[in-house]
Amino acid sequence: DIQMTQSPPVLSASVGDRVTLSCKASQNINKNLDWYQQKHGEAPKLLIYYTNNLQTGIPSRFSGSGSGTDYTLTISSLQPEDVATYYCYQYNSGWTFGGGTKLELK
Amino acid sequence: QVQMKETGPGLVQTTQTLSVTCTVSGFSLTSYGVHWVRQAPGKGLEWMGIIWGDGSTNYNSALKSRLSISRDTSKSQVFLTMNSLQTDDTAVYYCAEMDTMGYWGQGVMVTVSS
Secondary structure, three states: OOOEEEEOOEEEEOOOOOEEEEEEEOOOOOOOEEEEEEOOOOOOEEEEEOOOEEOOOOOOOEEEEEEOOEEEEEEOOOOHHHOEEEEEEEOOOOOEEOOOEEEEEO | OOEEEEEOOOEEEOOOOEEEEEEEEOOOOOOOOEEEEEEOOOOOEEEEEEEOOOOOEEEOOOOOOOEEEEEEHHHOEEEEEEOOOOHHHOEEEEEEEOOOOOEEOOOEEEEEEO
């Protein structure tokens, strides 16, 4: 089974900061990776699909990149409403979520 | 308008069987797969399984011996059944269309208690 490791587990940042979240797969997942945002008490919401495609309705400050085993979610200018836990999810071989990165305001 | 809604028992006894229903609208179960994902309190997301548009299924290897996913296309419903429940099966259970549209249900909390 493919393992997905997200880092850091917790990230504190200030409004306006550029924020980078990382996700590493235990083997090549061929860009078959999505990013989800989950706010407290809510269902996850799809942000990015197939590594770098912005889901409809998602603000353009969110972007994704990566290849092979290493992937990144970037928020170009952090907003208060971005406080949430972010999960990567691979579907190249089986289906696996990362452990999540909790994003907090400093 | 796509909607997905989970319904379940709320409380289940240990060693018993869990049944959760996902009722969908706005799309056909014969055209899209439906995933099940769960989240234990304070924990991350765990992929459980999928029933594809053709009715075939795939399961998380850690749950495969206890888990079954089925459907009734005439009622637009997908069913999750899991037996031999333990307290660590306490979680919010979500159904989701994750392959094309990115829609999730609101989730249903299931508590397993002795």
